[in-house]
Amino acid sequence: MPQTEIKPILAKAGIKFEDSLKNAGVKGAIAVLVDGREFDLSDVPEKDALVEAILLESARGTKILRHSAAHLLAQAVTEIFPDARPNAGPPTDDGFYYDIDMKAINQEEMESVEKRMREIVSRNLKIQKEVLSKPDLLKKFSHNPYKIDKINENVPDGGASSVYVQGGFVDFCKGPHVPSTGYIKAVKLLSVASTHYKADETRPMLVRIYGTAFPDDKALKEYLRNREEAVKRDHRKIAQEMDLLVFNSERAPGFPLYTPNGLVLKEELTGFMRKLNRKHGWQEVATPHIYRDTIWKQSGHYAKYKSDMFLFTLEDGDSYGVKPMNCPGHITIFEREPKSYRELPVKYCEAGTVYRYEKSGEVGGLTRPRMFTIDDGHAFLRLDQIVQEVRDIMYMIKETFSSILGEAQLTYDLSVIDRDNPGNYLVTYKCASCGTQIETRRVSVSDELTCPNCSSTDLKPDFSTWDQATDQLRDALDSEGLKYTENPGEAAFYGPKIDVHVKDALGRMWQLSTVQVDFFMPTNFGLYYINSESKHDRIIMIHRAVFGSYERFMAILIEHFAGKFPTWLAPLQTYIVPVSEKFNDYAQKIHAKLIDEGIRAQIDLGSETMNKKIKTIRKMRPSYILVVGEKEQNDGTVSVRNRSDRQSVMPADEFLRKLKDEIKSYRLDQSI
Template sequence: MAEIQVSVQDGESKAFPQGVTVAEALKELVSGKQRKQSVAVRSNGQLLDLSTTLDGDTVIEPVSIRSEEGLEILRHSTAHLMALAVKELYGDAVKVAIGPAIEDGYYYDFDREKAFSTEDFEAIEAKMTELVNARIPFERREVSREEAIKFFEELGEEYKLELLRDMDVDTVSLYTHGKFVDLCRGPHVPDASWIKVFKLLRVAGSYWRGDETRPMLTRIYGTAFADKKELKAYLQRLEEARKRDHRKLGKQLGLFTIQDQIGPGLILWQPRGALLRRLLEDYWKDEHYKNGYQLLYTPHIARQDLWKTSGHLDFYGENMYSAMEIDEVEYQLKPMNCPFHIGVYKADKHSYREFPIRWCELGTVYRYERTGALHGLMRVRGFTQDDAHIFCRPDQLEEEIFNIIDLNLHILKTFGFDQYDVYLSTRPEKYVGSDEHWELATAALKQALDKKELNYEIDPGEGVFYGPKIDIKIKDQIGRSWQCSTIQVDFNLPERFQMGYTGDDGAEHQPIMIHRALMGSLERFIGVLIEHYAGAFPLWLAPEQARIMNITDDQAEYCEQVYAKLRAQGVRIEKDLRNEKLNYKIREAQMMKVPYMLIIGEREKEEGTVTVRQKDGKNLPAMTPEAFVDLVIDECRRRDA
């Protein structure tokens, strides 16, 4: 029998008979803990099951079950295990759809006349444990597309059939796990005994293929880990996340509401939320003014022809709302602000001496989102982008990107975000513009990141249709990542709109356009802030910085005087002069996450002071109202969290 050479990356090499399995090769080449934790291998850029046979010389890299890729394999396998358990429990009464691994877990979609609920979890988990103990293997085979269609027709699995009929391939891979067979690329763990630590988490409704006109399925979410400690830590994070849910806190703190009568995905800001938003907006405007930006305001609708010229109708039309007719002309709600800023640019002629031009706008845009995708402030249909567009000469591009990164990280740090992941997103399959411009734009973004010495990952194909971009995902107090900032270089729109400026040579040139949003959208960013701070905002951001409360009615008049004095000095203060017990008032203020409570008794009234109680229950020494104003001003100036 012919021999092949199998090598472990940066390790041993050995000759094996042709057709040796990955598992057999690993047994000879890798020892101890590394071999026991190897759930798959990477070879020539592909992940392979341990049961895969090797037919030629190859270099393999073991994939640990504790690695990101290994956990994804474990979770994908657990999704199949769950599907097998469901089929064994409920038989043909359940049709299976899709079941991928996702961040921190997995899900599987099922079609059942009676939707699954969390009450079904105990039985499903028990069956999964039984199957784990049976060590049922995962077996892969390749078949023709026609053979797979015939197989799933016999099973009556209509969702698998639809997927197959939409595929333009000759062969597909199937995985058999006990009596359950799934259309799947893999890889998977060798057998069910690798799946030791798992838990079902929740159920949700999900339209087949995300289409609201298609059947509603039940999606069961779960997670799996390599050991119990990791699962326990994850469940604790989930519990903490539930406590921080911005939808719950938004209602509790009176920040925002969403009303069916108005429409899903449309935010109504309540007074406290509107004040929080104003504080954020004022800070944003001040910082942009300091950094050489000028403020713009633009309309909410425009002629449809504008969106044809910009390319949004061709590349973004499915996310835009239907046209409306005004004076026999088609108009559409704006999904972006950029064409309007170009309109401001084209109102005048420009010289090379004016550059860079930095324009910013808190511009409200409207984008279609499916009802099932809407989520509080995080996913809405109308939102305000903290938008800006910079027009510059080619020789200024790198420095402008550098400046944007500096401003971006400064603003994020001010709001308490100093941990983040950076991605450089490259050209997608569907794009406009020349390859040369794409290469220039990508190189400029990469060079700026390198000079800034920021660690970043390449995110292939995730650029926007008109240019590459830098994405920054911030991490909150409990380690979750949130898509936030984006910086995009665009040669396309200046060309489409025939933008120009007079160069130092007297000739006409085309400017480069940089799109950037630092917070992404005010709605989403405020949602993240609520969860990051668990509703207890730092003093400079707190809609209510202090609440004054009396012990008896005898101090009510003095409370009114102090209240008026502090409010006149800019302190965001409210009063609670109700005839209630002091402890009850304190508890209510604490529930509303008020940073300071000013307590007025007879002694404070006589001495002209206030007793200051912090939200954590500690009391500061008595002080005059003027001293409290100084305390607030100093703390806000330092922007202490």
Template sequence: MINITLPDGAVKQFEKGVTALDVAKSISEGLARKVLAANVNGQVWDATRPLNEDATLKLLTWNDTEGKSTFWHSSAHLMAEAVESLFPGVKFWVGPATVNPPGFYYDIDFGDKKLTEEDLAKLEKKMNELAKQSNAYVRKEMPKNEAVEYFAGKGDEYKLDLLQNLEDGKITFYSQGNFTDLCRGPHIPNTGFIKAIKLTNIAGAYWKGDEKNKQLTRLYGITFPSQKELDEYLALLEEAKKRDHRKLGKELGIYTMDDDVGQGLIMWLPNGTVIIEELEKLAKETEEDGGYKRVVTPHIAKESMYLTSGHLPYYADSMYPPMELDGEKYYLKSMNCPHHHKIFAAEPKSYRDLPYRIAEYGTVYRYEQSGELFGLMRVRCLHMNDAHIYCTKEQFNDEFRAVNEMYLKYFKIFGVDKYVMRLSLHSPEKLGVKYVNEPQLWKETEEMVRNVLIESNIPYVEVQDEAAFYGPKIDVQIYSVIGREFTLATNQVDFSQGRSFKLQYTTADNSADTPLIIHRAPLGTHERFIGFLLEHYAGKLPVWLSPVQVKILPISDKFLDYAHDVKAKLRKAGVRVEMDDRSEKIGKKIREAELSKVPYMLVLGEKEVAEGRLSVRRQGKGDTGSLSVDEFIGTIVDEIRERKSGE
């Protein structure tokens, strides 16, 4: 007999060979019908895989992230089976589940075949047919030589390439129906769980992400356990299309890109620049209140500095190639921290100077792969709300908590109600390879961060093997009003670079010590955050952020003198105002102002001029009544000063 420990601490005994599905059935048949996979001793397994020794067990359903991931990865295999049945001879690379967008994809070599929308409809139909057969996903372990022989016989260079890096004794195949593939799993019990299917997109993807390699076809899809959930998702997708920051960015004149400038290099138009300046103003006010000092650093640095920081050679693939000048190699700045460390070291510090907080909206350059560039979300030039805090171990809790509180303040301002902090930890097996080889310091700092989160009652999840190379970090995941997830910012602990840069301060007993470093960027980058804001607000930015806050709409030229007078008063009050003085009908002027998402429209006609008042319209709400000029100025100035999140 073996002991199975459930999440509530209950221990049940079963015969060896029992499966998670068997355990679910012993609890209830209803539960068993919902189980997609299982977490066994911290690893996700097939629900049908035999358990032969004592284990902790959590049953995973659609409500669990790992359950959804398993469901979608299994759906990718179902899609591959449909593809292979309709297009014999195709070859497959990888088919993972995805988070953003949710669902799955498979990279496929179709040869000379170009997929069409008609092909997608046929594949969806075939997938539905195959799903209804309720074919089991069967796991099979295979020696490496047999796996190589299998794919060599098929002439499959993609799987043979994968096999090169796999260890003998840990190679598994999965089969369902007439499809078999190299895969580590896990998978759902059978295809019958998949009730609703939608193939969403066809794209190109270079093999292994290398633009020097052959371009494969990336086929995206999403599936659900019910048609109702798919219908709801598709409705949400339609709303997301309307909110796409790339579409809104163009319509509202926020930013542009040009091939002559280069891929992933954003040029901010006047409207976008206003948003940037308002965000920087908010950050500077907040950071000044938090005791930060502002600094400015160069856009380039010598190779030696990045060797000291440890970013080279490990980060070289994400940096632009070096420039040779005066016998030295210079790199475009890909992160601000080494420059800030040099600023800390520029003048002697004592314990009285700590915590030492310096902030910069620093410009950094990162060479993202061309296939990964995406509007404002993945770019090559980033303007980062960066800062570094140098503190003692005793000061750490207060400083780290203050950074988290800064996040919460920003969430309130921007109407972010749903968020989660991801505590990214190291992997002990990768010490000295991916992470600084200091096991005790890792344990200590991870516990310090965990304690701050618990004491602050901040929701968080722990994720293994995603820390920075120099310490644990928090990645902030926020959700727009339609539920789309964004990685906004980071809050990182660094116990390594202070020693690398020989940073020291004099302690109270006149000895030397190295400070802990906190890397933080609560507003992330202008690029990603403005992309989020455009989608979150559907382009209808709150008044304080809007490039144009008021549009004056005179009904005819007879009222231009009054319109100019109102415009001058608004400008004097610090309001961003424009006037539409074209000889167009007022209905057209209103429609165009609505489309440009201007928060307030002031219609001026004979009555308004005679009474010295304004007919006020609010974006999306229509006529809100009549106000005097002073009343309106008082209202809008208060709204701007308080940075209200919008209505």
């Protein structure tokens, strides 16, 4: 293991960090850390400071390396294409990119850029920091409007900032960087994409080149292997091989059609969730796919998501919308009769299929379809019941993923309101002159609100409901001992939420579960309960989903297991191959027995050779392949080949017993 931590040393004022490190006998540093801030080795401290060496192999060091690799990329590009205007090139979690204003480049050109990068590495150019005044900066980058923008945004008048020079290339940058291009030993360009300047779709497109860099070749190779593995596991490819779904881009672009195999998988997951819901007191309901548009106006979806909905008007003039959400349906069921405080919480759930018109460039596979099924749940409860309910949901979530994925690693996000932009959310406003309260969502920040009572325009947002909801979520997380990060501005328009991310077998994090507290939709629909004093009281709603979308979760499972599902999920659990036609009867007897016991079993009575049958069925990823011939027929046994191609022979009854047990217990590995 490379050493990644070194004891801090004292750096004297006026002496370059690199010299202080050298004097202290510290080797291999590429930058230093002082009070949490990173500096170049060539920087000179103004006063004595305790410094920590940053080694290339550390997380910080690798990030610096990648940042330098981004500069290297820009240098190579500008050497080959002198007209290219680099914009920005940051490191990312697993690599780096650089956005450059240039003509789109193809594969060969990208390879020549990469070749040039290696060549610049072998030149081992010194990467030197210079500090320039603002006018000098503007002059130096006068040919590059993007850098001019950046300088004007980041450097105050009369101020100065650093640039980094390597050979003939110079970039406006805070740094730090590795001391020379020779440090960038393991670098690889990965892909070309395009992006809008400042992520603003009205601005010009830039070419974004992605790449990655690692401290050594071995780490790079391993990363590339993982990437290849991810491509091999692509759910679209495996779903095709296992015959799970059909996408017909002409007839229904973005809409998955389930084949028999695919439906087995979805129904197994639905069954799992049904059982869990029952255990936790969620009652199953079913609601229509189409409603009058008035319900969407009332829920607030229409105002915000109209253009993303499938809407239509009939000849008689009635307008309808296909549901993009299940909540209004559940509300409609809930409000059928008044509820007493004693009856709460009321919890409805549904595997509810919703339809959203995702824009053409956004649809893709199962991760972003236009039709998907949510394991949706809506709890209607009292203010004092939130914490307990959220805790129970967090428990359900943990139960689900540890059961389906094994030792699942979960992380939690708490998304809260951005107080500076209340216009994005449904917020209570209080009139400063007459005290009237209204709950509304401004369409744009410039929208002036007027008091419906006194027509005053002096309305102040009141965040107390948001604060209450958010505090309850914090409470629930804290009392379950869960660590979480808070994200201001990421809340839903009707309330704060907890999102749960799950790590898959390739180390990727996926956002799956979500728990959202909603004070506003119950208000929009006038929901109430009768409290112990016979008065109306406000209903609180919790929206929750554990899998999120079945389709997306299936995609994740396919890639997580590489299609080799645990037996309970596998569309094909047993595949039976007779050694030759002579043993068809015995094979059919076994098959009939398995079918009778509810096993998803198939038998192959074709005239192909046994070898070929085994070969061709592999893409279906059966849990078990049974080969039966003379020996098995005589002994009443089966020859079993499992997912890892391990073979064994056992009595047919024993196989069936173990198989049933494995399925019933949702077992992840194989018992045979």
